[in-house]
Amino acid sequence: MAQKKTFICIGCPLGCRVTLTIDGKGAVAGFAGNKCKEGEKYVLEEYTNPVRTLTATVLTEGSSQPLLAVRTSRPIVKTKLAEGMAVLAKVRARPPLKIGDVVVPNLLDTGADIVASGNLSS
Amino acid sequence: MKLHDVDVAVIGAGPAGMAAAIRAREAGAEKVVLMERAEELGGLLHQCVHNGFGLLYFNEDLTGPEYGHRFIEKALDTGVTPLLETMVVRLGEDRQIGAVNTKEGFITFRPKSIVLAMGCRERSRGALNIPGTRPAGVLTAGTAQRYVNVEGFVPGKKVVILGSGDIGMIMARRLTLEGARVEAVVEILPYIGGLIRNEVQCLHDFDIPLFLNHTVTQIHGEERVEAVTVAQVNGNRQPVAGTQRTIACDTLLLSVGLIPENELSIMAGVRLDPVTGGARVDETRQTNIPGVFAGGNVLHVHDLVDNVSWESEMAGESAARFALEGKQKESGKIVVRAGRNIRYVVPQTISGRRDTTLYMRVNEPEETVRIKVGDIMTKGVRAVKPSEMLKIELSAEKLGKLREGTKEITVDCEKRGGK
Known part of the structure; x- marks a missing residue:
């Protein structure tokens, strides 16, 4: 049985609704609704490996600043965002930290680190 | 500090002010002061912990604090003089500035040129006339953003967001990640108010329902918000009878537009454009008052910070030139x-x-x-x-x-x- 999935392309303000057809063997069988090739590229990525940069804050210890802004060093698979937040809920950042310093190495074995996206002083 | 020696004064140290001040120094202005009422440079970028900043300007995907720090460091490296915890309260037609801070009290000075970079503020409940009680739990999306990202508490557990501006959609995602439940994003127009990437990555990714052509017609609750009534609207943006339904929630966030903050500009006699809410300017970003320039969200509300930086650089460069030459060579004549x-x-x-x-x-x-x-x-x-x-x-x-x-x-x- 062929399956259809719809995506909204974020490549330009047009925001094409692109319908992806997947054949019975799980292979990509076609695209419909996109007005340019970029749409196919975007949808293929979103279908095969949708990734997002996780940005959040963590609590601090030993700083007058209650929170430190953090991010993943590169995008991680979309399905791990909530799990990533659960890890961050247990983290306490201690000063001094500078932008780019690793706060949690290799988050959930994604290969991406959680790094400081702000500076933290005492 | 000898304030009478100032060449260029920039009012507001958010992304616009920082870019203007840096460029003014680079363009040869000797003494450039960057006046900021908060205790640090960077403005609202500190609370915008999400990414998507700098894609055009740096060709990198940065968070707000990361984008801000690049400019903070550059401002200090290029010799901009920050004047923190200093609030400008007066601006005269003759470019005289009156400001207050806790160290010097009331200070006045007259720079050779000025860049207005005060940014904008959010439209609040009062501007919308939503009927109902006045319980706690009604706040702007930007206020919620400060609570969650800077002060460290989540303002509610069940949230409805009115308006689909970028900050509203970004807070829908942020609150969801922090464990709150976003019941709905309600938009009066037939299309979203923010960027498509935010609709996809903030709403669709988390299955947050979006109701276009809908608005909030009533807020319920005595001490705290208990529910809101939502209704469909017709082509004239009027609620349609019989379409009301009640959504239980403890928080209503408003993401219903931004207003350039031009009280000082008006005080100085700067002529505003009724559509943008900002000054009328020529291509150098000079207002109707010679030597007074404007850039960023105080001039017109931008969707990308990258454009705020570029535009404010123009204003900063023009301000430096004015300070050095004492006048503008030619100003806009063509409307x-x-x-x-x-x-x-x-x-x-x-x-x-x-x-x-x-x-x-x-x-x-x-x-x-x-x-x-x-x-x-x-x-x-x-x-x-x-x-x-x-x-x-x-x-x-x-x-x-x-x-x-x-x-x-x-x-x-x-x-x-x-x-």
């Missing part, structure tokens, strides 16, 4: 008019002698259009939306095609033939 499906164009006047970038927004979404600038230029655009600012670059050479004595030029968004 730029917003024509078909164009809501506004900044700058509102141009000299026609320099390379000029027109920033504009449309009234309605449209596909397959061309932007036509008088009869000197057309540019095909695949799709336009009110939420996405358009930029059209005009070279001095193109502008040279204008007939001598041209008094105005109209920008139109026209339908193209074909499909």
